[in-house]
Amino acid sequence: MLNPVSRVRRFNRAVTSAVGALDSSFLGRGRPLGAARVLNAIGHGRSDVAEIRDYLGLDSGLMSRLLRSLEDEGVVETSTHADDARRRVAKLTRTGRREFAAYEALSNAQAEGFLAQHAQREALLAAMDLIASALTRERVSLNESDPQSEQARYCLGEYYAELGRRFKQGFDVSLSRDPDAKDMRRPRGTFIVAMSDTLPIGCVGLKGTDHGYAEIKRLWVAPAARGLRLGRRLMDATEDAARELGIALLRLDTNSALPEAGQLYRTTGWREIPRFNDDPYPDLFFEKRL
Amino acid sequence: MLNPVSRVRRFNRAVTSAVGALDSSFLGRGRPLGAARVLNAIGHGRSDVAEIRDYLGLDSGLMSRLLRSLEDEGVVETSTHADDARRRVAKLTRTGRREFAAYEALSNAQAEGFLAQHAQREALLAAMDLIASALTRERVSLNESDPQSEQARYCLGEYYAELGRRFKQGFDVSLSRDPDAKDMRRPRGTFIVAMSDTLPIGCVGLKGTDHGYAEIKRLWVAPAARGLRLGRRLMDATEDAARELGIALLRLDTNSALPEAGQLYRTTGWREIPRFNDDPYPDLFFEKRL
DNA sequence: CATGATGTCTGACTTTAGTCAGATATCATG
DNA sequence: CATGATATCTGACTAAAGTCAGACATCATG
Incomplete structure (x- = not known):
């Protein structure tokens, strides 16, 4: 129960269920997770379709369809890239920005809620920084x-x-x-x-x-x-x-x-x-x- | 970029992608993730079907089918509960235990690999303990x-x-x-x-x-x-x-x-x-x- | 022992994610 | 301007996950 490997695995279990909860909190807006992820990637400033596809690890067919569904919904609009007419760039419409803001509010509230529950905020944040850096090294x-x-x-x-x-x-x-x-x-x-x-x-x-x-x-x-x-x-x-x-x-x-x-x-x-x-x-x- | 909420969200992003990688490492054994999760829950000592269903948050229909597929595969066998003939209990067969051991080895190797990559093991482990405790408080x-x-x-x-x-x-x-x-x-x-x-x-x-x-x-x-x-x-x-x-x-x-x-x-x-x-x-x- | 509650199972679905092979348009290059 | 490379799109699939209603056996209770 005390060896390093068990400690890492305990962490993995704790975090897996937390991540699951986080993901499903994104489902409340009537959009499948894949589409929500694309919307958020665009909201965070990724406009180049290839870049988004790469970032989210999506197949080009799937990406194309997700983008189409977001367009049909009226939250995203696409145009061809100024320098290269093969590429497409996506941006949020006015309603898209509103939806993105709602996702942002959700994420922020989740993070704030987590912090609010704990004394020793600084220790917790430092631990999170350390692990995030290690994982994304x-x-x-x-x-x-x-x-x-x-x-x-x-x-x-x-x-x-x-x-x-x-x-x-x-x-x-x-x-x-x-x-x-x-x-x-x-x-x-x-x-x-x-x-x-x-x-x-x-x-x-x-x-x-x-x-x-x-x-x-x-x-x-x-x-x-x-x-x-x-x-x-x-x-x-x-x-x-x-x-x-x-x-x-x-x-x-x-x-x-x-x-x-x-x-x-x-x-x-x-x-x-x-x-x-x-x-x-x-x-x-x-x-x-x- | 520095406020507490962003730090929590950075941690969430880092951990989300790590968890995704962890999950997909479980797919190498020719079994969908859902079935693998049930197999592992049984391996970790959860035998009562209702308990597993509850732990994994599954619909009873889905659970029943997953269990059936594991039985057909020959890794699990079920029997009725001694005290209550409505309930079922599941246990691993010999091959089931072998499969479970393979998953365990995978998880351990993953955890060891993570630790091996980093100096400051103790600091990392302490951070993981802190976060795991906070998440599972x-x-x-x-x-x-x-x-x-x-x-x-x-x-x-x-x-x-x-x-x-x-x-x-x-x-x-x-x-x-x-x-x-x-x-x-x-x-x-x-x-x-x-x-x-x-x-x-x-x-x-x-x-x-x-x-x-x-x-x-x-x-x-x-x-x-x-x-x-x-x-x-x-x-x-x-x-x-x-x-x-x-x-x-x-x-x-x-x-x-x-x-x-x-x-x-x-x-x-x-x-x-x-x-x-x-x-x-x-x-x-x-x-x-x- | 009738009755309602509980635990599991089955059939019949839907949704989401993902794959793959072309089709099409555009680009960079010689 | 022909040619191969690149970016996206479409059609035709499959697999996995999940939902829901009802069937059935068993249990706890009065």
């Missing part, structure tokens, strides 16, 4: 994005908050050599955000300099996503980007209060070098030749 | 059981380990007034274990004494089950049992290092009294008249 996408985008700013905020918790003297960005956004945009550098579904769960910046090297900055992985080797994936992606940009030498600084970071660098070809800047926070400095 | 059952049963011993072990972590001087059972098992058996007392599915997640003992009162001992709730008001349920069940046993006065001791326990007692009609024993660990003493 192979679907984590690394996207280059602007260092001032919403996702990037979210990651950086979390990163600073975590440094504040882990450095005994706290962390104040304004005292640190905070990299300029323009140094983390191509062609000088880049900024990569790891997204799991719609949640940013990690980031890293490549900051161009005028000293013949580029610096790795702001490597962060969300607590809920640790153990998935995401740090390594982010570093690999950054090195690839650096090579693309013709950068031959990378440097970074870090702090011994973040042992997992030092560990990562040491096992991926970085070598320790003497201090190369006067930032007050770091106490460890590394270099890697590409 | 209304299905937690409180069972009176022998204080030396496997489940009881598991709970007590966890309880002692937790005291060891929370008391700054640690905890050594042999120094404490460890209650005798025979004082926690009817008619002198009782011992109640809270089970979620097959996992013990809490316990409490009622220890009979010869001094005109009984004592509450070993109240424990698994970390994964906190926030579900399980402590209160356990205490209520114990008080009910005490009333049944004709006990009019209850006492207990606890420690101020366990503030949630003190809080629970104070809000449920217990009043603080002077020390009534010489156990070195407790520093708070309560009494409640039934």
Whole structure:
């Protein structure tokens, strides 16, 4: 009753019945589940028919019929794609948007109801984040994005908050050599955000300099996503980007209060070098030749 | 992207697709899912046809047909219930047990595969326990059981380990007034274990004494089950049992290092009294008249 | 022991999901 | 502009799940 496998299986059972209940709550709107799923995919912004088919794993014949039934119902309208007349794009009509809103309200109410039942909300949410990240790990996408985008700013905020918790003297960005956004945009550098579904769960910046090297900055992985080797994936992606940009030498600084970071660098070809800047926070400095 | 409801919904999406994959892994054995589910329910010890139907939420007609198809296949045999000739009981044949074992192996392999993919196993398992307990909270059952049963011993072990972590001087059972098992058996007392599915997640003992009162001992709730008001349920069940046993006065001791326990007692009609024993660990003493 | 309730079974359906082989239109390419 | 690839659609199926009314045997009860 206590071994890890039974615990996973207990979780599976609990979640299977919860998911069943969730699915059947969608049946209350007089539409089969398949059609409801297509409607919701469109509502969530997937307009390309092929993309929806792919996302939901449907046969093209089935997809075509589901789309037709939604059109007959008056909740969806389709048109041909502007760039490619073979493809079709679907969008919701006014009634379709109303139906979608009803499904959204249902989902939100279900989620709120679940949360309302439990004390220790934060613990529960953290557990959910962890599991969701674990389950969708192979679907984590690394996207280059602007260092001032919403996702990037979210990651950086979390990163600073975590440094504040882990450095005994706290962390104040304004005292640190905070990299300029323009140094983390191509062609000088880049900024990569790891997204799991719609949640940013990690980031890293490549900051161009005028000293013949580029610096790795702001490597962060969300607590809920640790153990998935995401740090390594982010570093690999950054090195690839650096090579693309013709950068031959990378440097970074870090702090011994973040042992997992030092560990990562040491096992991926970085070598320790003497201090190369006067930032007050770091106490460890590394270099890697590409 | 960050609010609690979105986090729950992200979890739901992640888990929905995982459950789908799990279900379809059961299709590899040439049997539709419905039939496989019935076979597995029987394998897990549910023999009464009505009980299976209820557990799986099936229509009686459908259930009857599924059972018939399993019989035709030679994996199940049915007979009439010994006490009631209207009811049927189903059991696996030899080949049925072999098929069941194959499904079990599949489930175990799936669970092991999931665990093998992840570092931070313990964190992941703890998150799964927490969520499973939250989802099945209304299905937690409180069972009176022998204080030396496997489940009881598991709970007590966890309880002692937790005291060891929370008391700054640690905890050594042999120094404490460890209650005798025979004082926690009817008619002198009782011992109640809270089970979620097959996992013990809490316990409490009622220890009979010869001094005109009984004592509450070993109240424990698994970390994964906190926030579900399980402590209160356990205490209520114990008080009910005490009333049944004709006990009019209850006492207990606890420690101020366990503030949630003190809080629970104070809000449920217990009043603080002077020390009534010489156990070195407790520093708070309560009494409640039934 | 008559009566209504209960548990199972059967027949006759419907709905949903899914498959597969073309048909048709359009696109990218040389 | 011929050719093969791609995206969607249609027709013709099958399988699985589920529903419903009634049949039948058995049980609990007064």
